[in-house]
Amino acid sequence: MIDEKLFYKRHTCIICKRKRYEYYMKSVLKSSWACKDKYHFQYCCDNKEIEIAENIRQELKKLKFIKIQHIIGK
Numbered sequence: 001m002i003d004e005k006l007f008y009k010r011h012t013c014i015i016c017k018r019k020r021y022e023y024y025m026k027s028v029l030k031s032s033w034a035c036k037d038k039y040h041f042q043y044c045c046d047n048k049e050i051e052i053a054e055n056i057r058q059e060l061k062k063l064k065f066i067k068i069q070h071i072i073g074k
């Protein structure tokens with residue numbers, strides 16, 4: 001049984017930028033989404049960049065004083 005809310009909600013994939021239903025996606029990083037569609041073999045969620053970004057996110061958690069804004073100069 002598919003949760004109706006899950007099925008009708010749509011997100012934009014951070015990798016291919018396509019808008020898809022949440023049912024065909026995977027939650028990645030903090031509040032982003034990437035395709036995980038076994039029917040169309042679309043696996044943006046396996047993209048190497050997500051892994052790199054996740055590593056950066058984990059590293060940032062170790063910083064108490066320095067924020068990402070300090071690093072990228074925003």
Ligand SMILES: [Zn+2]
Nearest residue numbers: 013016035044
């Ligand atoms: Zn995608």
